[in-house]
Amino acid sequence: MTRVITSPADSELNLDPLPEREVVEGGREAMTFINAEAEDGACRSGLWSCPVGTYRFFFPYEEHTYIIEGKVEVIDDLHGKVTHVLGPGDMAFFPVGSKTVWKIVEPLKKFFVMRD
Numbered sequence: 678m679t680r681v682i683t684s685p686a687d688s689e690l691n692l693d694p695l696p697e698r699e700v701v702e703g704g705r706e707a708m709t710f711i712n713a714e715a716e717d718g719a720c721r722s723g724l725w726s727c728p729v730g731t732y733r734f735f736f737p738y739e740e741h742t743y744i745i746e747g748k749v750e751v752i753d754d755l756h757g758k759v760t761h762v763l764g765p766g767d768m769a770f771f772p773v774g775s776k777t778v779w780k781i782v783e784p785l786k787k788f789f790v791m792r793d
Contacts (some may be wrong), residue, residue, distance in 0.1 A: 682713040686708035701778070703730015719793040720767055727779075728785040736775040738793045752778040775789050 685755055690708035699706070702791070707727045714721040726746075743769045751761045751769065754776040 684710070686699045688712070688724060692723055693725075695727070697733065699732050699734060701731040701733060703732065703781070704728045721792065722788070722790045724786065725789055726784065727781055728784055729781050732779045732781070734775075734777050734779060736773060736777070737769045738791050739773050740771045740792075741768070741790045742771070743788045745782075745786045745788060747781065749785050750780040750782060752780070754778060760779040 688710045689711045693707050693709035694705040695707045708726065709725050711721055711723040712766075744763045744765055746765055748762070748764045751763060753759045753761070753775075755774075761769065765787060
């Protein structure tokens with residue numbers, strides 16, 4: 678059965694520590710709130726936040742991202758180390774296989790949609 682799922686803008690995020698291998702510099706205290714997940718588990722959306730620091734992220738899924746607050750410099754490791762600076766209102770798409778370094782300059786909060 679199809680149903681509409683909603684969540685308040687101030688939904689509480691839960692501690693979701695980053696793996697040590699992803700932390701270059703900074704803390705592991707990422708927070709996540711999953712708003713919805715497809716019945717087959719292949720697609721999910723929610724909120725994610727992370728403190729200031731530098732992190733390595735590999736994307737085994739595709740992700741659409743909308744920055745709500747904070748500032749991040751995303752370095753595309755696979756395509757000439759191009760740097761993308763994102764802040765509130767900016768959007769990004771990370772295709773499957775993206776390899777990135779995130780330099781979070783201001784505490785970050787984003788909305789995301791992930792699809793396997």
